[in-house]
Amino acid sequence: MAPINANDINDAKAFVPAKKALPEVDTEGSNGNGITSKGYSYETLLEIANFLLSRVSDKPHIGIICGSGMGSLAETISDAVKISYEDIPNFPVSTVEGHHGQLVFGKICGVPVVAMQGRFHYFEGYPLWKCCLPVRVMKLIGIKTLIVTNAAGGLNPNYKVGDIMIVKDHINMMGFSGNNPLHGPNDERFGPRFPPMSKAYNLEYRKIAKEIAKELNIDDIVREGVYTCLGGPNFETVAELNMLKMVGVDSVGMSTVHEVITARHCDLKVFALSLITNECVTSYDIIGEANHEEVLDVGRMRQDVLRQFVSRLVDRITQLDANNP
Ligand SMILES: O=P(O)(O)O[C@H]1O[C@H](CO)[C@@H](O)[C@H]1O
Numbered sequence: 573m574a575p576i577n578a579n580d581i582n583d584a585k586a587f588v589p590a591k592k593a594l595p596e597v598d599t600e601g602s603n604g605n606g607i608t609s610k611g612y613s614y615e616t617l618l619e620i621a622n623f624l625l626s627r628v629s630d631k632p633h634i635g636i637i638c639g640s641g642m643g644s645l646a647e648t649i650s651d652a653v654k655i656s657y658e659d660i661p662n663f664p665v666s667t668v669e670g671h672h673g674q675l676v677f678g679k680i681c682g683v684p685v686v687a688m689q690g691r692f693h694y695f696e697g698y699p700l701w702k703c704c705l706p707v708r709v710m711k712l713i714g715i716k717t718l719i720v721t722n723a724a725g726g727l728n729p730n731y732k733v734g735d736i737m738i739v740k741d742h743i744n745m746m747g748f749s750g751n752n753p754l755h756g757p758n759d760e761r762f763g764p765r766f767p768p769m770s771k772a773y774n775l776e777y778r779k780i781a782k783e784i785a786k787e788l789n790i791d792d793i794v795r796e797g798v799y800t801c802l803g804g805p806n807f808e809t810v811a812e813l814n815m816l817k818m819v820g821v822d823s824v825g826m827s828t829v830h831e832v833i834t835a836r837h838c839d840l841k842v843f844a845l846s847l848i849t850n851e852c853v854t855s856y857d858i859i860g861e862a863n864h865e866e867v868l869d870v871g872r873m874r875q876d877v878l879r880q881f882v883s884r885l886v887d888r889i890t891q892l893d894a895n896n897p
């Protein structure tokens with residue numbers, strides 16, 4: 573028989589290399605640069621923070637992480653200063669379609685903010701601490717509040733594609749096996765060894781978000797529920813989704829949970845939302861399947877409403893926090 577070659581496999585589809593090469597992850601220990609398999613030292617993160625602060629005129633108060641296909645949230649930022657991840661020393665790079673790969677500094681409703689137009693996921697090959705490194709950097713440059721957005725599958729049968737789910741809680745599935753962004757030595761300058769997570773998603777912010785939904789006349793598409801993150805990159809099986817449904821999960825994604833854990837560890841206040849980009853396939857009779865193109869399309873479809881929603885949130889959170897310092 574003739575030997576097979578690479579082109580015979582997978583319908584001879586051409587190999588498409590990743591958009592950008594991943595930097596090597598040091599798994600052996602410190603490389604002499606403050607970077608170890610368990611994270612960057614406080615000093616290394618401080619260097620990154622100071623590099624960023626040297627490029628901007630205002631310290632941001634609020635950080636925003638834009639989910640898949642939701643990068644246009646950063647387009648509401650005025651006086652924008654954009655810094656590509658590739659130009660930031662020791663910063664990871666975005667490798668996923670729909671994640672631009674830059675920080676955008678500027679103002680929303682007059683409030684200094686920084687937005688991550690592109691996040692890092694575990695499935696890209698980054699350990700969880702590295703996925704969350706920007707959260708610590710944002711803390712060091714002065715943010716007090718983190719707004720996290722994600723694209724997610726809707727598991728709650730009442731949810732429809734295009735709904736916005738305010739996250740009231742999460743289930744850290746990856747954490748059940750010990751994979752946690754805080755794994756490893758704890759630096760008390762960030763936070764305690766054993767941080768609580770029972771009030772991870774700020775109750776006042778959630779109330780404000782529901783008021784904003786009414787003001788914008790979108791309360792019929794705004795929900796509140798429980799998010800979970802799986803490692804990805806594959807979407808879930810029917811059996812997996814039915815198990816998650818049984819334990820009370822409303823939306824499923826591949827991000828956010830570890831970012832929120834890292835944020836709460838260093839005492840940031842958190843608001844998070846899921847844009848429901850697809851209905852989870854919980855029966856073998858359903859014909860459709862989840863796909864990333866649909867996820868990005870729904871992000872585009874909802875970009876105007878999300879921009880208004882997040883802008884108002886920034887404004888109202890700032891007023892709330894000014895009255896309760
Ligand atoms: O969580 P974000 O980055 O919004 O993206 C979600 O959408 C992608 C799958 O389409 C995955 O990366 C998943 O995590």
Ligand SMILES: Nc1nc2[nH]cnc2c(=O)[nH]1
Pocket residue numbers: 723724725726802804806807808824825826849850852862867
């Ligand atoms: N894990 C997961 N992530 C998503 N991101 C967008 N949709 C989905 C989904 O259905 N499952």
